[in-house]
Amino acid sequence: MKAQVVLSRLQKVRSEGQDRWKACCPAHDDGTPSLSIRALDDGRVLLHCFAGCEVEAILSALSLQFSDLYPDQLLGHGLKGARSRLVSAPQALEIVAKESLLVAVFAADQAQGKLLSESDRSRLMLAAGRIHAAYQEAVT
Ligand SMILES: [Zn+2]
Incomplete structure (x- = not known):
């Protein structure tokens, strides 16, 4: 843990x-x-x-x-050695679709002058990390 x-x-x-x-x-x-x-x-x-x-x-x-x-699975670590895919390409696209929607919601909030809370900001960072990890999964 x-x-x-x-x-x-x-x-x-x-x-x-x-x-x-x-x-x-x-x-x-x-x-x-x-x-x-x-x-x-x-x-x-x-x-x-x-x-x-x-x-x-x-x-x-x-x-x-x-x-x-x-946790390692959120960062996409541990994938470089044995190339067993954690997600398929369609699953990776689904992750990107969901996470980018979330990023859009936060962006809309900010555009309206709403400040993001600490947990919102860390969720946003997580979204970016997941999109990146999904990309790496799909292309490597
Ligand atoms: Zn301190």
Whole structure:
């Protein structure tokens, strides 16, 4: 489980309920835990520092990479060795169609001046990742 990798590197970890934790942020001088960690059902790990640290800074302080926050199947990792396709070309197109619709919805929201929430933004990044992964699956 990806969250355990992250949690094992943090200080003063405490549970905040189902799949939620708080810990001291490694990217700034943090006396009281201000980093929130969430494990999502799809295997992703969300990090949020209430003092405003960027996720990049938190990851680099932990010697982790963005890929450590995402399950391998969402990134299309592990596909290069054995070329067993996870999805067929029509399935890949279906993923692209669904994800691009979602991107269009977010774009329409933004065009109307609606700010995207943290979870919307990470969903948008996931959509981009899935479209890219679908492309790689279909063409390689
Ligand atoms: Zn911080």
